[in-house]
Amino acid sequence: MDVWRLPISASQRGKLISAGYTSLSSLTSVTSSQLARAEAKISENEAVNILKIASQGSGSDLSRGNCSVINGAQNAWDMLHEEELLARISTSCSDLDNVLGGGINCREVTEIGGVPGIGKTQLGIQLAVNVQIPHNFGGLGGKAIYIDTEGSFMVERAIQIAEASIEDMSEYNEFLHKDLRAGQVKIKPKDLLENIFYFRVCTYTEQIALINHLDKFVSEHKDVKVIIVDSITFHFRQDFDDLALRTRVLSGMALKLMKLAKKFNLAVVLLNQVTTKYTEGSFQLTLALGDSWSHSCTNRIILYWNGNERHAYVDKSPSLRSASAPYSVTGRGIRNCVSNCKRVRMM
Known part of the structure; x- marks a missing residue:
């Protein structure tokens, strides 16, 4: 059970979430004095009342939880077949798709990080468009949630990528029906943009509150097949x-x-920034948020420059081998690398 469901005032819920108490389990190990001393700015009396209500909620939640765990047992053979049938979202770069086992996996959380200008947001927008490719073209026919913490989402860029995606589908359609009269692809760029649910969050409290609300939102929009957070890092480094x-x-x-990824069979993509880390007598670039965060995601992909070429490296994955692939950011979106690719000069 989440804190935002507790029958307490909205201000109290906001204080708890701001202090990092987002679930009932996070309140079970604290005393009223500890809660009052925390950064939540809660009085001793408020803390006693909140913990009393939380204990009542956790008791009923626990009893239901035990039943769901027992009833939800699954054998490993079924799990293997489920993994073989996992849906994947294409990146529009076949070389990158190959090292990813076909694309970005559903039912998993994938972290993608790299230096500024490497194409993280471009890849995020590409995935938000590509998840909508219909089933008959090899896609998921889903919708996307795009959570923008930095203000880097560009709707003009999204429509360029959407137009290019429709052109690709039209060419594929003509190839399949080269001996027959090809049917037209009826999807319009407007349709693709309408299926991207965009959220702009300006503080870490808004980010926490939105992620707590996503379960309800996705329950009402079950065709959502990817959640992109661009970036997961920004407010947590600043504030x-x-x-x-x-x-x-x-x-x-x-x-x-x-x-969320497991429950709704969708992909979660978290874009991350880089920071410097002092290792073996020198400073090196590494993904932000520290070592403990690196274990929070299923897959970790690092984007980097190799001369004038952009490369993606599978740094961590339980099912993929470590490998790298080149890719390009073009006017049409993410594509296979071309030999004359020029590195954009960073100011």
Whole structure:
């Protein structure tokens, strides 16, 4: 059970979420004095009342949870068949799709990180468009949720990628029906843009509240097949000084996203920034949020420059071997690398 479902005032819920208490399980190990001393700005009396209500909720939740665990047992053979049938979202770069086993996996959380200008947002927009490719063209025919924490989503770029995707489908359709009169692809760029649910969040509290609300939103829009967060990092690097609190909040957020991926059979893609880390006497670039965060996602893909070419490297995955592939960011979106690709100069 989530904190936002508790029968307490909205301000109290907001204080708890801001302090990192997003679920009932996070409240079970604290006392009223500890809760009052936390950064939630809650009085001792409020803390006592909140913990009393939370204990009542966790009791009923626990009894239901035990039944669901027992009834939800699954054998490994069925799990193997499920994994073989997992849907994947194409990146529009066949070389990159190959190292990813066919694309971005549903039912998993994939972290994609890299330096500024490497194409993280471009890849995010590409996935938001490609998830809508109809089943008869090899796609999922789904919709996308795009959570923008940095203000980097460009609707003009989205429509360019949407137009290129429709052109690709038309060419594929003509290829399949070369001996017959090819039917026209009836999808319009407007249709693809209408199927991207865009959320702009400006603080970490808004980000936490939105992710807590996603279960209800996706329940009402069951055709959502990808959630993209661009980026997961931004507000947690800007506004957090307490690293232990940040780790707890981020772990809770990652767990919720993992549950969403499993429950609704969708892909979660978290874009991440880079930072410097002092290792073996020198500073090296590494993905932000630290070592503990690196274990929160199923797959980790690092984007980097190799000379004038962009490359994607599978850094961590339980099912994919470590490998890299080149890719390009073109006017049509993410595509296979071309030999004359020029590196964009970063200011």
